[in-house]
Amino acid sequence: MQGPLIDNLVRQGISRRTFLKYCATLASMMALPPTAGRAMAEAMAASRRPSVIWLPFQECTGCTESITRSHSPTIEGMIFDMISLDYQETLMAAAGFQAEEARHQAMKENMGKYLLIVDGSIPLGQDGAFSCTAGRSNLETLKEAAAGAAAIVAMGSCASFGGIPKANPNPTGAVSVSDIIKDKPIVNIPGCPPIPVVMTGVLAHYLTFGTLPELDDKGRPKSFYGETIHDRCYRRPFYDQGKFAKTFDDEGARNGWCLFELGCKGPVTHNACATTKWNGGTSWPVESGHGCLGCSEPDFWDAGGFYKALSMPADPLKFVAVAAVAGAAVGVGVSIANRAKKGSAKAAHETTTLADLEK
Amino acid sequence: MSIDAIPIHVINPLPTEPGLTGNALPLLREISEMLRRLLETGESTAIDLSALPLTPIDLEWLREKLGEGEIAVTLQASGESTLNETACPGVWWITHRNENGAVTSQFIEVSFVPELVKAHPEDVKIGRDHLELLISDL
Structure with missing residues (x-):
């Protein structure tokens, strides 16, 4: 399907006003001026769908869950109408050789033009053996796919910053996409999971203006993370x-x-x-x-x-030490009282208090 | 130097009822300014209500102050949208809902007619073609 987006939508019975309404909401969420919805609708309606390859690495599929459960079914359909999703392991019907073949074909046909979406972190420990697809490490797959991408979208906190796999003591040596790829524009969309409309917003921005949105110092779109x-x-x-x-x-x-x-x-x-x-x-x-x-x-x-x-202070041990040095016995008292309360609450199955919840 | 030495003091107005933050009041002035612009230049403007720190009670207060006007438009497009004129002509309260009835965005649009109500020339063309076809079949 290669015609302008609006023709595709109309064929599916989605009216222009439905699309306008959607764009108004999207503009609102992108913190664009309230009247930008119409301009966005005009530009997007005329746009053609870019090829998108989605690679899942060390992740829990929560990001995909988040996206596929975005808004109502019609709007969700609209998101996938804006792009040509050529490879997504969780959603695609193909498996094994056919799936890998679809990815290679999409990469070849759209060399230098496709959008690469990555969710999950990339493990570097044990030569990347912690996470492999089709017998290849995530590191290898990422490097290959990134080479032909116009831009990369790091979906979720794992792809953006390493996320939970990277949490202490980081047993797999997990790193983010931007730790590996240095020569491509990367948009980070962190969140555990990220907000579905942020993903759509970045795509909409790409389709409307032909560029990636303005980013903050952590590579996140300012319109959502500003x-x-x-x-x-x-x-x-x-x-x-x-x-x-x-x-x-x-x-x-x-x-x-x-x-x-x-x-x-x-x-x-x-x-x-x-x-x-x-x-x-x-x-x-x-x-x-x-x-x-x-x-x-x-x-x-x-x-x-x-x-x-x-x-x-983040470290409770330091908190006690500082309080003692300053002679603020109250601090120590509170800390001990909390500990005692925590113990007795646990024993008596009482209502959970704040102290019980502290890590 | 104590903070009292600074001759400017911030006084947060006490809310009259729980949930009312006082953030809705300045919007009335902004709407008045938008109306002036509409009259002088014909320019339509809008306020994105979901982008402002307003509690549900603030929104209710604002809605009540603006009142109900003569025109109420309902749009069925992936859920119901309502475009209602307030007691101030030219000030429209627009609420977009999804299929589940949840509010997805809310605006105050200051215009003679809300953008969404107008038919797009492309759609008018399609409608005319349809009508021509209908006539030729008769």
């Missing part, structure tokens, strides 16, 4: 007013106050959850009452505990 969760959070006004939830079921929590003291990583996490939300706009972690884990930042897994307030 601001912190905290800056766009609907609970931010409570932070400004000094109203904090102290436990997960106190009055503050019920009134929807700020979750900073419960370990929310929103202030240091760049992502678009606060505006795009999840599950087709249903909700997002903070709205459901849980602080942000910071999954779109490098090494979020080793950042010192999901339930520790950012203002608290």
